[in-house]
Amino acid sequence: MGSFPKHLVVLMVIAGLSVLMDRTCGAQLHESERQPPTVRGTVHIKMQNALADKSATLTVHCSGRLRDEPADLGLHDIAPTSTYEFTFETDNISRTLYYCSFQWPPKNSRNFDIFSQDRDGRKGDFYWTVSDTGPCLLDVGTGNEDCKNWS
């Protein structure tokens, strides 16, 4: 036992150290990768000017929160019977929300949450027809409209 070769002891110490360093570096790598896993979803919003006055332009301004960032889509004029659309990506760790103001002549101004992740889920196609009494969500499959009140 007393004659255990010194060079073997040195080799064993080196081997032990390298295992230890491997573990430490591995842990640091793991630390930097520790992001919560997220699932994305694509949402497509389309809205049509369905005002009774077939000569009235509908002006829409949508803003809110895209995942964790403030979002502002600016002002858009929708000609009679025309559409305005936008697409964005949600994830499952934040709550995307777009609220819109709608204005049309002579001095009408109404608001509606055109997308709320809490209400509408994480993905999908949403086709709204916007009339004087409020927006209606079109079920493309059946052609049925689910009309909502302005908020």
Ligand SMILES: *[C@@H]1O[C@H](CO)[C@@H](O)[C@H](O)[C@H]1NC(C)=O
């Ligand atoms: C998001 O989805 C991922 C993958 O399914 C899951 O691991 C994670 O826990 C989810 N996050 C939340 C906040 O639900």
